[in-house]
Amino acid sequence: MKMIKLSLQNLFFKPLNLMLSLVLFSLGIGLISLLFNLNKQITSKFENNLAGIDLIIGAKGSPLQLVLNGLYHIDAPTGNIPLKDVLPFMNPKHPLIKKAVPLSLGDSYNGFRVVGTNLDFPALYKAELSNGNWWQMPMQTVIGSTVSTITKLKIGDTFISSHGLTTDDFNKHDHAPFVVVGILKSTNTVCDQLILTPPESIWQVHEHALKKDTTDQDHDHEEDQLTDTAIEHDITTLLVQFKAKNIMTLNMQRSINQNTQLQAANPAIEINRLFSMMGIGFDALKLLAWVIAFVSGLSIFISLFNSLKERKQELGLMRILGATPVKLFTLILMEGIIIACMGYIIGIFLSHFALQLSAENIFKAYKYKIAPWSFIPEEAWLWIGAISIGIIAAIIPAVQAYRTDIAKSIK
Amino acid sequence: MLSTNQLEYEYPGRIKIRFPDINLNDGQHSLIIGKSGSGKTTLLYILAGLLKPTNGVVTIDNQDLYQLSASKLDAFRGSKIAVIFQQPIFIQAVSVFENLSWAQRLAGTEVNKNRIQELLHRLQIDQHAHHIPSRLSVGEQQRASIARALVNKPTIVLADEPTSALDDSNAHEVIELLHEQAKRENSSLLVVTHDARVKSLFDQQITIGQ
Numbered sequence: 001m002k003m004i005k006l007s008l009q010n011l012f013f014k015p016l017n018l019m020l021s022l023v024l025f026s027l028g029i030g031l032i033s034l035l036f037n038l039n040k041q042i043t044s045k046f047e048n049n050l051a052g053i054d055l056i057i058g059a060k061g062s063p064l065q066l067v068l069n070g071l072y073h074i075d076a077p078t079g080n081i082p083l084k085d086v087l088p089f090m091n092p093k094h095p096l097i098k099k100a101v102p103l104s105l106g107d108s109y110n111g112f113r114v115v116g117t118n119l120d121f122p123a124l125y126k127a128e129l130s131n132g133n134w135w136q137m138p139m140q141t142v143i144g145s146t147v148s149t150i151t152k153l154k155i156g157d158t159f160i161s162s163h164g165l166t167t168d169d170f171n172k173h174d175h176a177p178f179v180v181v182g183i184l185k186s187t188n189t190v191c192d193q194l195i196l197t198p199p200e201s202i203w204q205v206h207e208h209a210l211k212k213d214t215t216d217q218d219h220d221h222e223e224d225q226l227t228d229t230a231i232e233h234d235i236t237t238l239l240v241q242f243k244a245k246n247i248m249t250l251n252m253q254r255s256i257n258q259n260t261q262l263q264a265a266n267p268a269i270e271i272n273r274l275f276s277m278m279g280i281g282f283d284a285l286k287l288l289a290w291v292i293a294f295v296s297g298l299s300i301f302i303s304l305f306n307s308l309k310e311r312k313q314e315l316g317l318m319r320i321l322g323a324t325p326v327k328l329f330t331l332i333l334m335e336g337i338i339i340a341c342m343g344y345i346i347g348i349f350l351s352h353f354a355l356q357l358s359a360e361n362i363f364k365a366y367k368y369k370i371a372p373w374s375f376i377p378e379e380a381w382l383w384i385g386a387i388s389i390g391i392i393a394a395i396i397p398a399v400q401a402y403r404t405d406i407a408k409s410i411k
Numbered sequence: 412m413l414s415t416n417q418l419e420y421e422y423p424g425r426i427k428i429r430f431p432d433i434n435l436n437d438g439q440h441s442l443i444i445g446k447s448g449s450g451k452t453t454l455l456y457i458l459a460g461l462l463k464p465t466n467g468v469v470t471i472d473n474q475d476l477y478q479l480s481a482s483k484l485d486a487f488r489g490s491k492i493a494v495i496f497q498q499p500i501f502i503q504a505v506s507v508f509e510n511l512s513w514a515q516r517l518a519g520t521e522v523n524k525n526r527i528q529e530l531l532h533r534l535q536i537d538q539h540a541h542h543i544p545s546r547l548s549v550g551e552q553q554r555a556s557i558a559r560a561l562v563n564k565p566t567i568v569l570a571d572e573p574t575s576a577l578d579d580s581n582a583h584e585v586i587e588l589l590h591e592q593a594k595r596e597n598s599s600l601l602v603v604t605h606d607a608r609v610k611s612l613f614d615q616q617i618t619i620g621q
Contacts, residue, residue, distance in 0.1 A: 002516060006505065013504035317500045320459065322489020322518040324482050406461045410496060 003327065007334035010307070017303040021296065021339050022346060028293030029347025029386055034354055035286055036378040041355075041370045046072065046271050049190045051124040054245060055253060056265050057086060058237040063265035064274060070103060070237035071267050073113050073190055074366045077105050080234035081262055089238060096252060098243045099124075104202040105236040107161040109195060111367060112147045114161050114178070116199035116235075122184065124239070125191035131155055132182035138200035142182035144192040146369060153180050161195075161205065193367040203233050240264075293389060300339050300393035304332060308397045315401055316409030329402040336394020337387060344386040348379060412437055413458070413567050413599055418467035420453050427465070430454050431617060433601075435567070440590060440600040442613035449620025451603045455571050458601065460488045472566050489518030493560035493598075495589075497572040499552040501544035507531070507555050508540040511562045518563050530558040533592070549576070553585055561592055567599040574606050586612050 011018045049072055056070045061078030068075035083102070090100045101124065104116030115121070119134060122142070132155045134142060143153055153159065158177035178197065186192055242249045256264040308315070315328055355372035362368050418430040428450040435441055445451045456462035458469060460476045469476040471491055479487055501510050511527045531537040534554040539547050547555060553573065560568050570589060574582035586602070586609050593600040602609070610616065 006502070006513070009504040311503070313500045314502055318502065318513075318517060319485065320461065320488065320494050321514050322485050324485050327517070407456045410500060 003330055004334055004338070007331055007338055010311075010331075011335055011338060014303070014307060017307065018339070021300045021303055022343050024292065024296035024299050025339060025343030025386070025389075026346035026350060028289055028296045029344050029382060030350035030354070031289035031292060031347075032286065033348055033351035033379055033382055035282060035289060036382070037351060037355055037376060038358075039282060040376050040378070043275070045368060045370070046275075048188060050267055050271070051189065051239075052241055053124070053239045053267055054242045054249070055240040056237055056267055057081075057089065057240060057256065057262050058265075060261065060263045063263065064270045066237065066263060066265045067267045067270040068274075069105070070239065071190070073105075073115075073194065074368075077236045078263065080106075080236055081238075083233045083235050085260065085262060086235065086238045089240060096242055096244075096249055097240055099241040101239040102199060102235045103237045103239065104199045104234070107163060107202060107205060109159050109161045109178070110151050112144075112151065112193055112195055114141070114195045114197060114202065116197055116202035118198065121239075122191060122196060124241075125187045125189045127184045127187045127189075127191045129182050130185040132180070135181055135196075135198055138198050138204055139176060139178055140181045141178045141195050141197040141201075142184060143180055143196070144184050144194050145186040146192040146367065147195055148183045155180055155183065190368075192369070199233070199235065293385075296343070297389040297393045300336055300390065301396065304335060304394055304397040305400075308332065308400055312404070312409040315404045316406045319404055319406045320410070325402045325404070328404060329398045332398035332401045333391065333394045336390040336398070338390075340386045340390025340393075343390075344383055347386075348375075348382075412470075412472060413601070414470045415458070416468045416470075418454070418457060418464050418469070420450065420457060420462070421465045428453060428620075430457075430467075430619060433458075433617060435599045435601060437566070437599060438594065438597045439615065440593065440613060441602070441615040441617060442610065443601060443603045443617045443619060444605060444610065445619040447605055451605070451619065452571060454619065455494075455569055455601075455603045458567075459492050459494050459569050460484050486519050489514075490520060490563050491566040493563070493565040493568045495553075495556050495560050495568065495570040495573050497575055499544070499549070499556040501552070501555070503543065503545065506541045506543055507536065507547070507558075510544065510555070511559050514559045514562050520563060527558075527562060530562055531555075534558045534588070550581055550584075553577070554588065557585075557588060557592060561596050561598065564596050565598050567601060568593050570600070570602045572604050572606065573602065574604065574609055579608060582606065582608055583612070 051071075053071060056066055058066045058070055058077070059079030059081050065075050066078050069077045086100070086102070088094070089097055090102070094100075099120055101117060101120045103121070105113060107114040127144075129142070130145070132142070143151075147153065151159075156179065158179045160177050178195070178201065184191065253264045253266065256262050318328060319325070352372055355370065359370045359372045362370055413433065413435045415430065415433045417432065419427055420430070421427040430450065433441075443451060443454065453462065457464045460469070463477050474487065476484065476487070501507075502513060505513065508527060508531070511530065512522045512524075515522050515527075528537065528540070531540050534557060536547070536551050536554050536558065539551060539555070544552060544555060568589070573589070574585055577585060589600060589602070590612070602613070
């Protein structure tokens, strides 16, 4: 214990050396930890939100965009598709399809998307009501848990949506307001950040706006039935779960893409493609972080090695006072380990602090919540890595201390 | 009690140095004089258990030094032998007080704060107890190293040219201090020097390298 204190006192005796080693070391550790955390949080966000969807059908365009918009609600829609085109997929007797959930997008409230859909959608995310009831008629909404905490909307509250998917759009609709009838429990999925409503609400809002100029008729959209009279309506995407994945489902995807005006994309494949594209950047950053970690190891080595030269007499003195070579070895090794421990703690703190800062930005941009102060197992491995770097950097100076030739050192 | 018998040391490729036998009773003070290059410092290292002689025996308190295992010799040196250097050497990062407590700890004895306080007081550096050594003047540093040398009540205090860097009055003062403090602890004192100024201050003198 006293030995550790002496190691500490020795380190703090050269504060600039200590600071340089710590800055480099904590930067390396912090960057690696930040990358681990971001990678983990983003990957798990994306994977949680797959929700067992095998295929997304929407308008032609970028398949990645279709997936990002339809499943993750972070990109603009590729466009709308006529409901009648996808009605066959929604037939419960379809031989391949287990479930098909239509989504109508285009409106938002305070940056939270209003999604026109049916009750199959919350079921995909196993979302349950924490308060209130499911909707009974158009213009009624059930809101996700994040929406309710951020907007403070309560059961019975009303709001006007704006056209477009971001808060930048000041196109407020002048229609009857939406009313909140239910609030969902948190699911840690994208469902938390959505405002769910029957598709008729979206049609009502949009077609009302469209037809207002021409004929000021009253529409009784409340009576619309998805599979019956509403076939002239549009939807944005259709989320499809297959009964089983096989060659026929693959053929179905190909056939949709080749023979129709629709596009079908496999979300798992698109997300893997996205990850592999991001992965290049991640790998480059990871390499940089390891280079920093290596350089910081080198700086620990050099600073211990230099201080050893200055402290040769001192080490000789300690031997004369009765210290065994093993004690001196431990003393120097401890200094390396202490720098590594302190650097690790500072680095981990920095990385989570950076996560906290970026969490706010990520939330502002995508309404995605990440947990900045949750720790991952990789950080325990990183600790072992950090201590190893400390030990490796200190081992040569420590062996030198062990070998201190007293007679020569005190001259 | 310290005694040597037919000590010889041979640096590789150089002439063999023979040292006269030394017998020093408890509390006895002696001077070893010799020109530079005569092997004074070599003898001091041999006596301190730092350098194994080519031939011969060093006995301190009836213990043949070089029969001890390396770790036992470290502990023995820590508790029985004290060394004072020409330039004071300290553990730089810790206070004067802690330097003395480390001297006790490394020798394997309990830290005795009263003992440390008493010594610092006796050598008139108690006001610097909690300063790091580099803040002390050279004279104060030499006094602090005398305090550290005596903290474990050693059998023998070996001093290597303790006065060569000091002016006449300081040289006198340091030797007087060594005499006086060693006497109080009943430690033997062996001063190695080529400094003619301190000859008159010792009754017993051993000359080497003749």
